[in-house]
Amino acid sequence: MDEIKELAAGVIRTSKELSDGRIIRYYDTHGQRRSNIDTRESAEQPGIGELRLDPLTNEWIAVSHHRQGRVFLPPKELCPLCPSTQSLPTEIPESDFEVVVFDNRTPSLRAPQGDWALPDLAGPDTDMGTAAGKCEVICFTSEHGKSFLDLSPQRVRTLLEAWIDRTHELSQLPYIEHVTPFENRGEEVGVTLSHPHGQIYAYSYIPPRVSLMLAVAQAHHERTGNILLDDVVAREIRDGERIVARNEHWVAYVPYAARYSFEIHVAPLTSVADLTQLSPAAADAFPSIALEVMRRLDGVFNIPMAYIAAWHQAPVRTGRELLRLHWQITSVRRAPGKLKYLAGSESAMGAFIMDLRPEQSAAQLRDVNLV
């Protein structure tokens, strides 16, 4: 039951089913036909996990105990995110691909059976829920040894189109409240597969950090009538000294109160709720600033920087006028031989200690010589 759909920027999406019923979606720009069949035996799908409320913080914790056995840093020749070969069928049945998205084989969150609702909050007496949601994997390229910053501008545009498409479709599911596309890069942040890829988590609850940001944006709006991120971006542009890169539609800055030595936020100059609302012009202007930012990050110490890059979007059903799209990139490296750890103050108390002035960090990022 293949399905073909035309997206923006000349991207064609072909959806197919893997042998175990999971869906794979190819995002192509060269008229490829995707006809290869998944030849692997159908594997049993893992069960759905639990959602438990931490009564001390009113935060949902997903318990996905079936994930302990997942693949851990396999050698290149066994990479499940490379294209399939005659001898090794992988997650992607085709022999080549541009951008591809498929359901995670060991998802933390998965589609619920039948009707689903989040249990009511009742402190320590809150009922246990099931860990509804969706977890998808997104591969940026078929080339195993590359990184985001090696992608062509056209490929980044295709990737953005795939993120837009996933945000759009996942937002339609009745049990989804928030969609977060993100990339973890580097073993230092726990990456278990080195092939360039990201993930898309669609949560059935508003993630704790988004709840907090929404409450703060709401209070700011009540106090000033303004959209918080608009005021934040205006201040960054006014101050100037923390700007890292800029083009006609986007600005990248080390935020005034960064938590990490190398933290960069990238925001569209015309704010929108989520990726689906980006104008075609803003979407087309994203690859150049995204690639510049990633090259500056790797240029600071001339080593591949471990980072988490996450799209912050408004929730699906609430706060859409208050929370606005931006891309937060945080590196855990603070010096060539040193990482930033979340220890007692950060982890137990949530109180971040930053080792570098954000203005100094921005100057180091600007000083990188891009050849």
Add this chain to the structure above:
Amino acid sequence: MDEIKELAAGVIRTSKELSDGRIIRYYDTHGQRRSNIDTRESAEQPGIGELRLDPLTNEWIAVSHHRQGRVFLPPKELCPLCPSTQSLPTEIPESDFEVVVFDNRTPSLRAPQGDWALPDLAGPDTDMGTAAGKCEVICFTSEHGKSFLDLSPQRVRTLLEAWIDRTHELSQLPYIEHVTPFENRGEEVGVTLSHPHGQIYAYSYIPPRVSLMLAVAQAHHERTGNILLDDVVAREIRDGERIVARNEHWVAYVPYAARYSFEIHVAPLTSVADLTQLSPAAADAFPSIALEVMRRLDGVFNIPMAYIAAWHQAPVRTGRELLRLHWQITSVRRAPGKLKYLAGSESAMGAFIMDLRPEQSAAQLRDVNLV
């Protein structure tokens, strides 16, 4: 200007000044006289850092940019937390000690000059503050190669008395809002000195996680009239299956909604706001459960577990009837060769995914054979 003070449990505190004006406090139980002078040249004290409000979350970030050059995993013979020798004067001028506390040489937070106040919250226009507070180092033993679990019960009692004393004194400072004694153990959580020690952070603001916990406890009290932690502990005791250890005055459990595979909370059965309110009987009963919990933790995989162990206390001036003392121990290890990383979901969204059912974790901890 030495000062000698008698504390509980037969502990005598002797306070002295180091050559650069920092205070060192010895907690002794054998009538030691502390007369050695710090022979090091007086070093310049670093300046005070900045407090910046993250406008997206209304959280204070301390920027302590003078800390980048701090000592990083020195070899044993250069350990600054060992007793002084003829050839190497360390942070502790004496040739031996039991428990000792001194001001951190490169503190993230330090005493402000003159009057001090936290700037008013005004979104992106919030003024920058100075990073007021206190950071102290606490050494558990003079023996470099030991761990918390190697301490004698009497030594743990002395350590607890030092934590009580520091909580009491730091709470008197007009600019302190919260006191957090904690221990980071293991290079996996960023420990830069392997000598068994902890830290005490006294914050001039309520740390973000405490703010959140206070708001949740307040809402629970309004809804039920109950103290939240009392209800949580009652539920853990009722459920039983997550209890790890217990004595007449304390209970240790893997919380119902643990964030980490090996996370243990230790709470007194009669709840109190902070360490200073513990009854003598509860204080005397702490060493046995603390040592048992730490031995069970190291016994799960028969390797030293990297962990963060933090005392959660009520703030100094607010919420003292709502937030209650407990000790949270979180290990970042989830399997012998695997760590738990805070990647996209946890770090960017605050949405924790747990790999193990807390009941399974508690069973593994209970099954450890303590010889």
